[in-house]
Amino acid sequence: MTRQDENKPLPIIAITSGEPAGIGPDIILSALMTQSFAARLVILADPILLQARAKQLGLVPNWEIIQSADQAVTHQKGTISILPIELATPSEVGQLNVANAPYVLKTLEVAGQGCLNGDFDAVVTPPVHKGVLCETGVHFSGHTEFFQALCHSEQVVMMLATDAMKVALVTTHLPLQQVSQAITDESLSLVINALNHDLKTKFGIASPKILVCGLNPHAGEDGHLGMEEIDVIIPTLDRLRNEGVDLIGPLPADTLFTPKYLDHADCALAMYHDQGLPVLKYSGFGNAVNITLGLPIIRTSVDHGTAIDLAGTGTANDGSLKVAIQHAINMANNAKKHS
Ligand SMILES: NC(=O)c1ccc[n+]([C@@H]2O[C@H](COP(=O)([O-])OP(=O)(O)OC[C@H]3O[C@@H](n4cnc5c(N)ncnc54)[C@H](O)[C@@H]3O)[C@@H](O)[C@H]2O)c1
Numbered sequence: 001m002t003r004q005d006e007n008k009p010l011p012i013i014a015i016t017s018g019e020p021a022g023i024g025p026d027i028i029l030s031a032l033m034t035q036s037f038a039a040r041l042v043i044l045a046d047p048i049l050l051q052a053r054a055k056q057l058g059l060v061p062n063w064e065i066i067q068s069a070d071q072a073v074t075h076q077k078g079t080i081s082i083l084p085i086e087l088a089t090p091s092e093v094g095q096l097n098v099a100n101a102p103y104v105l106k107t108l109e110v111a112g113q114g115c116l117n118g119d120f121d122a123v124v125t126p127p128v129h130k131g132v133l134c135e136t137g138v139h140f141s142g143h144t145e146f147f148q149a150l151c152h153s154e155q156v157v158m159m160l161a162t163d164a165m166k167v168a169l170v171t172t173h174l175p176l177q178q179v180s181q182a183i184t185d186e187s188l189s190l191v192i193n194a195l196n197h198d199l200k201t202k203f204g205i206a207s208p209k210i211l212v213c214g215l216n217p218h219a220g221e222d223g224h225l226g227m228e229e230i231d232v233i234i235p236t237l238d239r240l241r242n243e244g245v246d247l248i249g250p251l252p253a254d255t256l257f258t259p260k261y262l263d264h265a266d267c268a269l270a271m272y273h274d275q276g277l278p279v280l281k282y283s284g285f286g287n288a289v290n291i292t293l294g295l296p297i298i299r300t301s302v303d304h305g306t307a308i309d310l311a312g313t314g315t316a317n318d319g320s321l322k323v324a325i326q327h328a329i330n331m332a333n334n335a336k337k338h339s
């Protein structure tokens, strides 16, 4: 039996490098040097980038350069298996360079396509810098939307989770000015149905109970502080309840995130990015995972950004990446069990 055959049942997880000038390379190295994962981990990156960062951080991994995903063997801490993707130009720590945007996008494309065609069982994405990618002229608002387009998914849902809390979003990377118009009966229904479906199928929750935030202060105060609840949110929730979805709300977002509600629900649904994520990050920054629901592939990510200020310093916390990798492994094992 070859080494590959012996390890065949373990999922193959693609890990992209993220923004090369940021902390992506640091946390990949640190996580994989200090913890063994029961999976075959394939880093999609330029080996030169990772080797230079390892040297800067004083780390000496056992490098394996592979030519295809199936050559990866069970991960052991200290080993880094790389499926090479070349940088466009050498990357300097802490210096964003738009010339490397195509490299970043290529790592995501290879990972996403590899998941779609079965080479990988899941993809884990360290952080990219959205601004530098947009400077190339592509509209990149986030991995969530990138993988939605790549997979032609009708509806995706961004959900961040810690052991204590799951927070999903109705709108993702949208200017605040556009949030109200984006909350319609159709969009809210699609998000809630996708969330309800994946909480059942990907998290094994038989009958998910979902807390829904209002959009306005005090959930609109009976229309005195905004009409979106009365015009859109309440009628949509009522209809979905009649269809069997277990929904509570809309509740005022300022008090929804308290144990009285959270302790008796499976997930909170916030109307926009900064309504839900600050609470989640306050409660568990560094230990949370970002999961894209609604995709035909498994994709997890970290709860933080590129932290350019920390790249190459050895002070970046790898906790969220470890959680993201472990979640991807668990979800991939679960999917294999049910396939
Ligand atoms: N998953 C992703 O790809 C992702 C997630 C969030 C933000 N971003 C992008 O990252 C870039 C920078 O965003 P930002 O400045 O708002 O957020 P950030 O998370 O990069 O930084 C916010 C603060 O948290 C600190 N920090 C972040 N990660 C840390 C870690 N692992 N260990 C210790 N400290 C850490 C930083 O030093 C900084 O003080 C933006 O372009 C943003 O779009 C990407």
Ligand SMILES: N[C@H](C(=O)O)[C@H](O)COP(=O)(O)O
Pocket: 141, 142, 143, 144, 145, 273, 277, 290, 301, 302, 303, 304, 305
């Ligand atoms: N909204 C996420 C966060 O604040 O952590 C982050 O921007 C990542 O989004 P994507 O996974 O879509 O890149």
